[in-house]
Amino acid sequence: MVPMGHMDEMDPMDEMGQMGPMDENGQMGHGGRMGQMVHDGQMGHDGQMGQMGHGGQMGRMGHDGQMDHGGQMVHGGQMGHGDKSEEKEDKSGEKVKNDKSGEKEKSEEKVKDDKSEEKDKSEEKEKKEKEDKSGEKEDKSGEKEKKDKSVEKEKNDKSGEKEKKDKSVEKLKEDKSEEKDKSEEKEKNDKSGEKEKSGEKEKEDKSEEKDKSEEKDKSEEKEKNDKSGEKEKSEEKEKEDKSGEKEKKDKNISTNNQFCSTWGDSHFRTFNGDFFQLPSTCNYILASQCKSSLESFSILIKRQKIDGVTTIKKITMNLEGVDVELAGTSVRFNEELVTLPFSQSGISIARGCSYVKIEAKLGLVMKWNEEDSFSVELDAKFKNETCGLCADFTTETGISMTPEDVGEMWKVSDLNEECEDMSSTATTTCAKQTSLCEELLSGTAFLSCQDLLDTDKYIEACEKDMCNCNSSSSSCLCKTITEYSRQCAYVGGKPQEWKTEDICATPRGAKCVMNTA
Structure with a gap:
C-alpha cells in the first residue's frame, strides 16, 4: 500500500458530530467539513485531511492525530508501521471513502436541495420583488391617480371658488345696479310727485282762476242775456207778428204747402214756400217722387231765351209709365201729337181760357200758360217724398245752398242739346x-x-x-x-x-x- 502523503489538520466536528457540506469543488467548510481534494486526493488546511500522495498513500498524522508520511500517527495516537496498521488503514480508508461517498451524496443532495431551495427562494424573492415592483408600480399609479384626483379636486375647488367669487361679484354688481335703479326710480318718483303736486297746484290755481273768470263771464253773460233776452223778446214778438201775418197770408195757398210754380225770368217758388231765381237754358228735374221705392212721376223743365225774352221751351212728364210732352201750343202723348181735349190711362188734358190743364188720377194737377209759367199741385200723400227744384215738400223753409248749387244738383245732361247758365246783369x-x-x-x-x-x-x-x-x-x-x-x-x-x-x-x-x- 502506497503511504498517504502529508495530511493537514482536520477541523473538529460540530455539535452534532457531522461534517459540513461540500462546496462546488468538494471542499468541506469549517466545523468538521471535509476539505477540498487536490492533486491525487490531498486534503487542505483547518482540519482538512491531508493530501493523499501519489499512489493513494496517506501521510502520517501529526500533532493531535495528524498522520505523517507512511501512515504513522505521532504524539498520542500515532500509528506505526505494520500489518494491523495497514489493515486498519484500509478499513479506515474504506470507511473514509464510504463516508466521503455518503457525505458527498449527502452533500450533493444537500447542495441540490440547497440549490432547489435557493432557486425557490430566488424565484420567491424574484416574484416578491416583482410583486413589490408591481405593488410599487400600483402604489405609484394609485399615488399618481390619487395625486391627479387631488390636483383635479384642487382645480375643481379653485374653479368652484372662482365661480363662487364671480357669482358673488355679479350679485354685488346686480345689488348695486338694483340699488342704483331704485335710487333713480325713487328720485324720478320724487321729481314726478313734486311735478304732479306743482301741476296739481297750478291746475288748482288755473281752475280757481277759471272759476273766477267763468263766474265773471257768467255775470257778464247774464247781464248780456238779460239785455239780449229783452231784445230777443222784442224781436221774437216782432217776428211772431210778421209770422202771423205771413201765416195768415199763406194759409189759403194750398193745404200742406203742396203747390210749386215757376214763371217769368226763371223764378221759382218751392213746395216749402221758398223763392229763388235760376237763369239757365239747361234741362232740370222740377219735381219727382224720388224718396219712394216706386217713382210714380217725374217732371223735367227746359227754358230758352229768344231776343232777350225768357220762355219755357218744353216740359216732359212721366206719369205712371206714360210720357206727356208740352212744347209751345202742341201736346204729345207717348210721342204722338194729340188734339185737346184728350183723356187716356187716367190722364186728362184740356185747354182753358188762359192755360192748359193736365190732371192725373195718381194725385197731380198741372197748369201751363204755353209761354213762361208752369205750376204743380200735389196730393198730400206725396209729402216728404219729392225732390228736384220744387224741393222735398215739407213745412221747413230756408235754402242753405245757393241757386247755382241747387241747379247743379238737379241738372240733367242732354247730349243732343246744348245749354248755358244765363247771368243776370x-x-x-x-x-x-x-x-x-x-x-x-x-x-x-x-x-x-x-x-x-x-x-x-x-x-x-x-x-x-x-x-x-x-x-x-x-x-x-x-x-x-x-x-x-x-x-x-x-x-x-x-x-x-x-x-x-x-x-x-x-x-x-x-x-x-x-x-x-
Whole structure:
C-alpha cells in the first residue's frame, strides 16, 4: 500500500458530530467539513485531511492525530508501521471513502436541495420583488391617480371658488345696479310727485282762476242775456207778428204747402214756400217722387231765351209709365201729337181760357200758360217724398245752398242739346223801375190778396225782373204781377182790374180778359 502523503489538520466536528457540506469543488467548510481534494486526493488546511500522495498513500498524522508520511500517527495516537496498521488503514480508508461517498451524496443532495431551495427562494424573492415592483408600480399609479384626483379636486375647488367669487361679484354688481335703479326710480318718483303736486297746484290755481273768470263771464253773460233776452223778446214778438201775418197770408195757398210754380225770368217758388231765381237754358228735374221705392212721376223743365225774352221751351212728364210732352201750343202723348181735349190711362188734358190743364188720377194737377209759367199741385200723400227744384215738400223753409248749387244738383245732361247758365246783369233802369213793383202789388187792385200771399217775395221777384230788363217800358214786370194775380185767385182771393193801356195791356181780340190771365 502506497503511504498517504502529508495530511493537514482536520477541523473538529460540530455539535452534532457531522461534517459540513461540500462546496462546488468538494471542499468541506469549517466545523468538521471535509476539505477540498487536490492533486491525487490531498486534503487542505483547518482540519482538512491531508493530501493523499501519489499512489493513494496517506501521510502520517501529526500533532493531535495528524498522520505523517507512511501512515504513522505521532504524539498520542500515532500509528506505526505494520500489518494491523495497514489493515486498519484500509478499513479506515474504506470507511473514509464510504463516508466521503455518503457525505458527498449527502452533500450533493444537500447542495441540490440547497440549490432547489435557493432557486425557490430566488424565484420567491424574484416574484416578491416583482410583486413589490408591481405593488410599487400600483402604489405609484394609485399615488399618481390619487395625486391627479387631488390636483383635479384642487382645480375643481379653485374653479368652484372662482365661480363662487364671480357669482358673488355679479350679485354685488346686480345689488348695486338694483340699488342704483331704485335710487333713480325713487328720485324720478320724487321729481314726478313734486311735478304732479306743482301741476296739481297750478291746475288748482288755473281752475280757481277759471272759476273766477267763468263766474265773471257768467255775470257778464247774464247781464248780456238779460239785455239780449229783452231784445230777443222784442224781436221774437216782432217776428211772431210778421209770422202771423205771413201765416195768415199763406194759409189759403194750398193745404200742406203742396203747390210749386215757376214763371217769368226763371223764378221759382218751392213746395216749402221758398223763392229763388235760376237763369239757365239747361234741362232740370222740377219735381219727382224720388224718396219712394216706386217713382210714380217725374217732371223735367227746359227754358230758352229768344231776343232777350225768357220762355219755357218744353216740359216732359212721366206719369205712371206714360210720357206727356208740352212744347209751345202742341201736346204729345207717348210721342204722338194729340188734339185737346184728350183723356187716356187716367190722364186728362184740356185747354182753358188762359192755360192748359193736365190732371192725373195718381194725385197731380198741372197748369201751363204755353209761354213762361208752369205750376204743380200735389196730393198730400206725396209729402216728404219729392225732390228736384220744387224741393222735398215739407213745412221747413230756408235754402242753405245757393241757386247755382241747387241747379247743379238737379241738372240733367242732354247730349243732343246744348245749354248755358244765363247771368243776370242789372241795367241803369233798375233804380227807377223798382218802385213801380211795390206800387202795383200794394195797390187797391190786390187788397184781397195781401193777407193771403207773401207779397214781399213777389215784390222782390218783380224788382229783379225790372233790373234785368233790356226795355225801358214796364213790360218786364208783367209776368211777376200776373203770377201774383193767378196765385191770389188760386187761394181764394179776388184780384181787381190791375191792367191798363199803359201797363200790361190785354191784346185786342184775346179770348180771356180776366186779370188773372
